Amino acid sequence: MLNGHLPPIPEDIFVEKDINQDWTSPVSSFTGINTIYAYLQSDFESKGFNDALTSPDEKYKEDNLRLIKFDLEIIISKVKTYHDSFLKELEFHINSRKRSGLVDLVEELLSKKEDLENHMRKVSDIEESLKTDSGLFERAILAYKRGFTKGLASITQRTLLAKEF
Secondary structure, three states: OEOOEOOOOOHHHHOOOOOOOOOOOOHHHOOOHHHHHHHHOOOHHHHHHHHHHHOOOHHHHHHHHHHHHHHHHHHHHHHHHHHHHHHHHHHHHHHHHHHOOOHHHHHHHHHHHHHHHHHHHHHHHHHHHHHOOOHHHHHHHHHHHHHHHHHHHHHHHHHHHOOOO
């Protein structure tokens, strides 16, 4: 404590200035399964830390964990819609080019379709793990909880452990 006041907390602890992805952008800017991976690799630990400094309340933490899950559900829904649309487009081109006798192009399109179907299965697996809070989704939850706990510890260190008695 300085002159009876707590030391100031730097602005960068409360304000996020570096935002990697705008999760509210329309689905056309998303690139399928990579969007899900990018979201799951977000810095949830820093988010948890900052949230603890904002409101060190268990209910606030639980609400934010639910929001992380809901955001992932929205992203998965957008990606699935994108994949379904892309699959229909691929199937149209496969049938059309097959009728035109473009064998090599059809083989290339079939390979692309197989890759897309693999991605669709992976998205379904991630969606299932979301229902049980396991798998890749569990990483995001653990990181957020770890950050929130570190934030609580930081508050205690700044407020109580810095006091002289």
